[in-house]
Amino acid sequence: MKLTPLDIQQQRFPRGLSGYDKKEVHAFLEFVSREVESLLGELGHLRERIGKQDDELFRFREREETLKEALVTAQKMAEDMRGQAKKESDLIIAEAEMKAERIIHSAHGRLLQILEEISDLKRQRVQLVSAIRHVLDNHGKLLDTEPAEKSGEDESVTYLRTKGPRPAVPEAPLPPATLSSDTPPKLKGKA
Numbered sequence: 366m367k368l369t370p371l372d373i374q375q376q377r378f379p380r381g382l383s384g385y386d387k388k389e390v391h392a393f394l395e396f397v398s399r400e401v402e403s404l405l406g407e408l409g410h411l412r413e414r415i416g417k418q419d420d421e422l423f424r425f426r427e428r429e430e431t432l433k434e435a436l437v438t439a440q441k442m443a444e445d446m447r448g449q450a451k452k453e454s455d456l457i458i459a460e461a462e463m464k465a466e467r468i469i470h471s472a473h474g475r476l477l478q479i480l481e482e483i484s485d486l487k488r489q490r491v492q493l494v495s496a497i498r499h500v501l502d503n504h505g506k507l508l509d510t511e512p513a514e515k516s517g518e519d520e521s522v523t524y525l526r527t528k529g530p531r532p533a534v535p536e537a538p539l540p541p542a543t544l545s546s547d548t549p550p551k552l553k554g555k556a
Contacts, residue, residue: 373397 376393378385 367400 378390378393380386
């Protein structure tokens with residue numbers, strides 16, 4: 366049976382000849398003493414548990430603070446890393462753009478150089494064609510000024526005077542029977 370404050374207040378001791386019954390008073394006090402002792406032990410145990418739980422709560426709060434700080438630090442580091450990555454990517458893009466610009470500039474310079482070379486080659490071609498025409502004109506004039514022998518005039522000279530140079534036709538080789546090791550080969554048209 367548990368003792369309540371009301372039980373203590375309502376407890377009545379029977380009266381004996383000389384007052385209250387000592388045995389009952391001692392028994393009740395013994396009972397109250399055990400109950401108070403039990404309650405004090407339980408109270409001490411509960412206070413100990415509360416102390417442990419307070420310590421545990423304090424450690425959990427410290428861990429929570431540490432985790433919060435770690436989370437804030439991790440977020441700050443993540444933001445810093447993002448910022449650093451953004452700076453690095455911007456730098457890489459700027460370097461790539463500069464490199465591309467240099468390549469384009471170099472290609473443009475090379476294009477201008479090639480166009481100048483083409484222009485020089487065209488100029489040289491015009492000069493070469495002009496020089497060849499001049500040489501051909503001079504040779505034609507020389508041929509025109511040379512006294513023409515009507516009977517001995519070569520047909521190729523006549524052709525050149527009227528139509529320009531005749532395409533070269535290879536002469537047919539001499540038959541093997543006419544060649545001898547003692548005599549040199551004879552050429553056509555030469556005596």
